[in-house]
Amino acid sequence: MTEGRRKVVIVPCSGIGKPFGTVAREAAYDLVEDLRPDATILVALSKLVLGDEEARAIVASHPVVTIDGCKLNCAAKMVKESGGTPSREVAVLEVFRQHKDLKPEGIAQLNPAGSRLARVLAEGLLPAIDALAAAAKEDDHA
Amino acid sequence: MPDLPRKKAGIIACSGEEIACGTVTRLAALKVLHQLRADDTVTLCLPLFLAGGEGERTFARFYPTITVDGCELKCAARATERYSAKPAASLVVTELAAERGISGIDGRRRLNEAGQRAVEATAEVLAALVDEALGRTGPAREGQP
Numbered sequence: 001m002t003e004g005r006r007k008v009v010i011v012p013c014s015g016i017g018k019p020f021g022t023v024a025r026e027a028a029y030d031l032v033e034d035l036r037p038d039a040t041i042l043v044a045l046s047k048l049v050l051g052d053e054e055a056r057a058i059v060a061s062h063p064v065v066t067i068d069g070c071k072l073n074c075a076a077k078m079v080k081e082s083g084g085t086p087s088r089e090v091a092v093l094e095v096f097r098q099h100k101d102l103k104p105e106g107i108a109q110l111n112p113a114g115s116r117l118a119r120v121l122a123e124g125l126l127p128a129i130d131a132l133a134a135a136a137k138e139d140d141h142a
Numbered sequence: 143m144p145d146l147p148r149k150k151a152g153i154i155a156c157s158g159e160e161i162a163c164g165t166v167t168r169l170a171a172l173k174v175l176h177q178l179r180a181d182d183t184v185t186l187c188l189p190l191f192l193a194g195g196e197g198e199r200t201f202a203r204f205y206p207t208i209t210v211d212g213c214e215l216k217c218a219a220r221a222t223e224r225y226s227a228k229p230a231a232s233l234v235v236t237e238l239a240a241e242r243g244i245s246g247i248d249g250r251r252r253l254n255e256a257g258q259r260a261v262e263a264t265a266e267v268l269a270a271l272v273d274e275a276l277g278r279t280g281p282a283r284e285g286q287p
Contacts, residue, residue, distance in 0.1 A: 045159070
């Protein structure tokens with residue numbers, strides 16, 4: 001992190017076997033590329049699995065939001081194992097339960113409903129991300 | 143003869159969300175799983191080695207695994223070896239792309255044309271590695287990609 005201000009770290013599930021994992025990843029891209037590109041940064045879960053020092057340092061020193069695709073909660077667990085504390089832990093399944101009309105299908109390529117579910121999830125996180133970014137900014141100035 | 147389960151190879155993609163080559167690993171693994179070697183492969187989630195996936199660790203101890211990484215960090219290969227067993231074969235997209243003259247891979251969310259070519263090349267090599275790992279390189283495989 002060389003930008004001079006602490007961004008909110010987004011860690012999505014790396015799930016490859018189910019559409020819910022793809023929704024987690026799409027929601028993360030929605031946040032870091034479309035909705036809050038200046039306030040968020042993505043960290044790959046595989047780096048945390050390996051124990052990459054730089055990735056561990058980032059999650060340990062920045063506000064973190066995890067997005068998991070199944071009940072095993074790999075992203076949240078790996079952030080904790082890496083010395084971080086997720087400020088928010090989101091499960092795609094929980095969001096889907098509130099939006100059952102948006103059933104995700106497709107792993108390599110989500111169907112429109114899945115893409116919409118990812119966007120709904122990402123938009124639901126915006127208040128929390130804005131608050132975390134503001135708090136991090138205050139901390140940096142303190 | 144008992145009805146033994148068919149031996150399969152496990153493909154473990156780094157799936158690195160930060161870079162386009164991570165997306166290449168994921169899409170190539172899925173292509174092999176769903177199209178090229180559907181009867182011979184399963185995919186394993188890399189994080190599950192650490193996050194409670196005893197099934198993943200056990201599979202990788204007893205069945206051949208093939209890792210596919212997006213970059214030289216080789217998270218999938220190294221983590222698989224560290225937490226389970228040495229992969230039967232490993233592949234790195236950046237190295238393969240260089241060998242094949244594929245440059246300019248971009249678009250971690252939506253791969254560009256170079257990225258799509260890298261997916262095809264990676265899947266093709268992965269399928270061959272699956273055959274090799276399972277000892278299925280004989281005439282039965284002729285005509286398959």
